[in-house]
Amino acid sequence: MVEELIWKYALINAYTHKGRANPKAVIGKVLGENPELRPKAKEIIPLVNEIVEKVNNLSVEEQEAKLRELYPEFFEEKKAKKEEKKGLPPLPKAEKGKVVTRFAPNPDGAFHLGNARAAILSHEYARMYDGKFILRFDDTDPKVKRPEPIFYEWIKEDLEWLGFKIDEIHIASDRLEIYYDYAEKLIKMGKAYVCTCPPEKFRELRDKGIACPHRDEPVEVQLERWRKMLNGEYREGEAVVRIKTDLKHPNPAVRDWPALRIIDNPNHPRTGNKYRVWPLYNFASAIDDHELGVTHIFRGQEHAENETRQRYVYEYLGWEYPVTVHHGRLSIEGVILSKSKTRKGIEEGKYLGWDDPRLGTIRALRRRGIRPEAIRELIIEVGLKRSDTTVSWDNLAAINRRIIEPIANRYFFVADPVPMYIEGYDEEFTAEIPLHPDHPERGVRRLKFVPGKPVYVSRDDMELFKPGNFVRLKDLFNVEILEVNEDGIKARFHSVDYEVARKNRWRMVHWVTEGKPCEVWVPEGEELIIREGLLESDADVKVDDVVQFERFGFVRIDEVKDGKVRAIFAHK
Secondary structure: OHHHHHHHHHHHHHHOOOOOOOHHHHHHHHHHHOHHHHHHHHHHHHHHHHHHHHHHOOOHHHHHHHHHHHOOHHHHHHHHHHHHHOOOOOOOOOOOOOOEEEEOOOOOOOOEHHHHHHHHHHHHHHHHOOOEEEEEEOOOOOOOOOOOHHHHHHHHHHHHHOOOOOOEEEEHHHHHHHHHHHHHHHHHOOOEEEEOOOHHHHHHHHHHOOOOOOOOOOHHHHHHHHHHHHHOOOOOOOOEEEEOOOOOOOOHHHOOOEEEEEOOOOOEOOOEOOOOEEEOHHHHHHHHHHHOOOOEEEEEHHHHHHHHHHHHHHHHHOOOOOEEEEEOOEEEOOOEOOHHHHHHHHHOOOOOOOOOOOEOEHHHHHHHOOOHHHHHHHHHHHOOOOOOEEEOHHHHHHHHHHHHOOOOOEEOEEEOEEEEEEEOOOOOEEEEEEOOOOOHHHOEEEEEEOOOOOEEEEHHHHHHOOOOOEEEEOOOOEEEEEEEEOOEEEEEEEEOOHHHHHHHOOEEEOOEOOOEEEEEEEEEOOEEEEEEEEEOOOOOOOOOOEEEEOOOEEEEEEEEEOOEEEEEEEEO
């Protein structure tokens, strides 16, 4: 009974500390939670030390398997605690069935993890309150943030892959006539005007809090200028519709902000050159949020100024402004999220495309084997913090590992293979290895050892292959290293039993016989390392499978072609 208790605490301690249990921590747990054992402390301490040593001699996989055998409740409790932490706080002024949220990406690049925060929060709250989620493409800047047809489709695909149910899709460039109607209405109300000042002159007046000379001209004059804008009588930069605000507002950017401007030859991918007058973000967004019935807006803290601008339009038109929830920016250490940097890198040939595994686009994360549930969980864990948040790749990897570990089959991949010639074992031996240690029903892989033929081991393990050392070829047998030379490694069979290796603390290595060629792309910051090697000959893998290459890491199968496999490294 006591021994089983010690095993339990030692395994838990090892599992939660990267495979190394601490004897003092285990003793503290045993005696602290079982005070009736304290009088027997002198007898228990040596037993703890002995069991901790046995636990630390197990591989991480063996520790987990043993823990699941002895104390399966640990994993259920861990899962329950994790789920308790999940969830978002209640939404202000939210009623069941009446919440309408929107996500408004600009289709000028691929959707990335930074964008995902507003998108996921919007969608999760819409679902939480049985409401409506709207995808609205903000594509009214054909000059600076030029939309491209492919990104409309990609963004929709990425959202659906993330598990979104999109209730409505709207495209701002299809709605220009609506914006024109409201612009004219505001001009007639005396709440907007057409400014023909040179931009630098207007900025000079604005910064001094002085009205533009066109601001208070009669409505008839303003409407005439507005018609000239629409008719093409003004050229780009010669006329702008401005919303009247407080000229003494402490933030100069809020003073008489621009609502619509002229773009010559926009050549928009959806409307071509049909329209020359285009709304700016704040005007189009303000109108659409009202027209589409949006009740709650999730936006980055950096957009707080936009809300200040848009509220003037709502006040003039007698509308109630949606509830706004501001959150900080989200970034991930060592991963590029910037669209402009990504585009520049692709154009220069630095990146292979928008799904290059080094990038933080949703397509790149998907290509690496990151699951949509992991991305959603990460965003929900970060929640509604107003401060900027930088997460490490390890944060995302830890969530993803928990999701894929039960479903990822195991295989041996030997990077930079080195032949090992083994003497002293003269019979064919077939190692039968479970595809997954916790799911025997999935079957086994079979790796055959043939006398006289080499097995291949990884150059990464060369420090273990020194003459006189002993190693265990995982799931095969134990060998003694005799010699290492340019032709490979010479070894001698020692014994079959794993217990011999465990007792002697011999290190374990993986191996293959005649494997199929395989390369693994490993993103390391700005670098993409390609590891060439051999995968088990009979490995039954297909594109999009996420599997674990034992002692190497989790990977997603990216291509299987002409007998060769390409995989993308996700994480350990």
